Amino acid sequence: MYKIVALADFSAASEHAIIFAQALLANTVADFYLVHTVEPQSTDRNVGIFKQAETPQSVAKSLQALKLTLMQQPVRTSHTYHTRVLTGNTDRAVENLLNQEHFNLIVIGLTDAGRHSFFGNQATEMIRHAKANVLIVPHMSFIQPLKQIVLATDYLSINTTQSLDFLNELTTQKAIQLTLLNIVNPDKPNLQPSESSRNYIQRALNTTKTDIYTIYDADTRHGLSAYLDSYQVDLLVMIPHHKSFFDLLTNNSLTRGMVSSLRVPLLTLYDPAMD
Known part of the structure; x- marks a missing residue:
């Protein structure tokens, strides 16, 4: 069984990448972990007060909605889905996750503008340093059997x-x-x-x-x-x-x-x- 980290920022690019991975691993037993990171933003450096543009609770609901969408894709009975909300710096949060659990693959979506939908200009660093295979899917890639x-x-x-x-x-x-x-x-x-x-x-x-x-x-x-x-x-x-x-x-x-x-x-x- 494969364990997959599917990085989700709720964009069309990230959803497309996950669906591509579903097709790639069709008829293969796979555990998909839909992952989103919430990074606090400081509003007062002196006092140390933080606010969040999105809360873990709201992200959890969005991940559940994405999970239901993915489960409606055809012929995916061999796939199971979990959601995971991480906090802190995205790079470090994902690195910590990989240190705690073994994953076979990280799935990343690439937008039309050529920027990573989740990590932006840090995509190459993720490729270099992640202790897992990494799949980057451009938004316009066809989802079809690989030849x-x-x-x-x-x-x-x-x-x-x-x-x-x-x-x-x-x-x-x-x-x-x-x-x-x-x-x-x-x-x-x-x-x-x-x-x-x-x-x-x-x-x-x-x-x-x-x-x-x-x-x-x-x-x-x-x-x-x-x-x-x-x-x-x-x-x-x-x-x-x-x-x-x-x-x-x-x-x-x-x-x-x-x-x-x-x-x-x-x-x-x-x-x-x-x-």
């Missing part, structure tokens, strides 16, 4: 095949085609993966139908964009908890660009070896 998943990887930075377990289970259960996409900088031949590195990953995915695709491009983001422009991709997958491939896509000023230009759902896989 093509692409794992963008340099092969070199997958520390343990345990990080591939969720992806392996997902593709095997649904018989989805998986493409291993490697973007190679032709000016840096020393960074090209060895045959043993490729074989290591392919053996870990031996129950999955896989294709291999290599793009030679000195600009990793450009190479990835070119691939997304040319081929159908229903879900893009990355392993961000390292300092090489993912950093080439998100380093410095590229961080916001990566999130804001996201055009397909993105699944980032948690690598426990990086803790």
